[in-house]
Structure formats: C-alpha cells, structure tokens
Amino acid sequence: MDEGLADLLHRVVMLLGEATRRRTDDTDGLTYSQIRLLGAIEDIEPATQHRLAQALSVSDPAISRTLRPLEADGLVRITTDPEHARRRLVRLTEAGRKAFHSAGKPLYDEFRAGLIAAGFPYERYLEDTLRLAEILAADREDP
Numbered sequence: 568m569d570e571g572l573a574d575l576l577h578r579v580v581m582l583l584g585e586a587t588r589r590r591t592d593d594t595d596g597l598t599y600s601q602i603r604l605l606g607a608i609e610d611i612e613p614a615t616q617h618r619l620a621q622a623l624s625v626s627d628p629a630i631s632r633t634l635r636p637l638e639a640d641g642l643v644r645i646t647t648d649p650e651h652a653r654r655r656l657v658r659l660t661e662a663g664r665k666a667f668h669s670a671g672k673p674l675y676d677e678f679r680a681g682l683i684a685a686g687f688p689y690e691r692y693l694e695d696t697l698r699l700a701e702i703l704a705a706d707r708e709d710p
C-alpha cells in the first residue's frame with residue numbers, strides 16, 4: 568500500500584475513533600453499535616433483522632441483542648411481518664428517530680468535516696461509493 572494512502576487511512580480511523588468516543592459519551596447511554604443500527608433502520612425501514620445484519624455486516628444474533636434494549640427503551644418497534652409469520656419487521660419510533668438524529672447525525676457531520684479538514688477527498692469518496700452501490704445493486708438484479 569502507498570505510504571501516503573496508509574497514513575491518510577490511519578488518520579481517518581483515528582479521527583473516527585475520537586469522534587465516536589466523544590459523541591457516545593453524550594448520547595444518553597446509546598452505544599456506537601446502537602447508533603449505527605438506528606441509522607440502518609432509518610435507511611431501510613421497515614427492515615427485517617436479517618436485512619439489518621447484512622447491511623451492518625454482523626450476525627443475526629448480534630442484531631437481536633442490540634435491538635432488545637432499543638425496543639425496551641421505546642426507540643424501535645418490532646412487529647410480525649403479515650406476509651411471513653416467522654419474519655419480524657423493525658421500524659423506528661419517533662423517539663428512536665430523534666435519538667438517532669441527536670446522536671448519529673452530529674457524529675456523521677463531525678466525521679465528514681474532520682475528513683475534509685484532514686485532506687481526505689470525501690465528496691469524491693461519497694460519489695464513488697454511491698456509484699459502486701448502484702453497480703452492485705444492478706448486478707444483483709441481473710439473472
């Protein structure tokens with residue numbers, strides 16, 4: 568790997584870690600994993616637990632463990648899918664949406680600003696990532 572790229576990547580990871588630690592100290596007890604999960608639910612709701620696990624690259628049991636306290640705190644609602652009795656659908660409650668936006672959105676904004684300040688080509692990265700997601704989605708649709 569190019570040394571400049573490796574150094575930049577190291578700074579990016581350090582920045583994310585620092586921002587995450589600062590933010591999760593002020594998020595009313597939400598962990599970084601819970602914030603990520605709330606964001607994933609907002610992006611793809613209603614979502615199955617399996618789809619959330621795929622989106623976050625974690626196991627189905629990890630999603631289930633992370634959802635339990637969120638449901639108990641009234642941040643998510645889990646219901647049975649009317650089309651498939653064994654499947655559960657997860658949706659954010661209004662409280663969950665507010666919790667995510669008060670914790671996750673500022674973290675995203677801080678991370679983005681920090682990356683740009685560190686010289687990381689964030690906008691280009693975002694464009695490339697979205698394009699790659701479109702290509703991968705199209706490949707999945709082709710028989």
